[in-house]
Amino acid sequence: MKCDPFLKMEISGANENERQIVYNEKELLLLRWYKLMNPIAKSAVQSALDHFLNRDVYLHLETTNGAYAVHKQESTMTVGAYIRNGRICFGRGVITGEGPYRVGLKMEIGWVYAEGLTDFEIDQAGRLLLAGHDQEGRLAVALELSFTPFDL
Structure with a gap:
């Protein structure tokens, strides 16, 4: 265990x-x-990003080293960022890199960006779920897009 x-x-x-x-x-x-989740297939993720272009979508984005850093070394600073159900519209969405991957969403007046992505899923509700897991399988970054709000 x-x-x-x-x-x-x-x-x-x-x-x-x-x-x-x-x-x-x-x-x-x-x-x-x-x-x-499955390892990222760039073409599948790019097609999914294109599906959300120029439409109001709900964003979930989080990053963390959280308890991992503190658990291994008490002096390490814990960092993280979190947004759930932020409503955005982006005119360009791109996945780049050779793995781990980066996704950028270009909005009219700015960018949403996630780096370190390793896995993806398109669930039964049509939501795009992207995640970056470390070597031990722990979540380090997540970016999710949906046409409907995420559960709280």
Whole structure:
């Protein structure tokens, strides 16, 4: 059994497909989200970004080194940023890099940018979910787009 300090849950199993959650409902959703994600396929992500062009969309963007940094070294500063259900409209969306990837969304008066992305999913609701996981599978960055607000 190991404990992921960011998700505050215990995970068991020899590999990713055997992981089981033994914590709460919110973290079950986070683990489910992680397990469904696939390594980024640039062409698929670019097509998904194009689908959201020039339309009002809801944005979820977060970055964190959170508990990881503090857990490994007490003197390390914890940093993070978070926005959920920010409504934006972008006229250009681009994925670049060779992995980890970067996504930039060009709005009329600025940019939204996420770097370090490794995985993606297009869920049943048509939302684009992008995430960057470190070598241990912990979330470091997430960028999500949806035509409807995300659950709070």
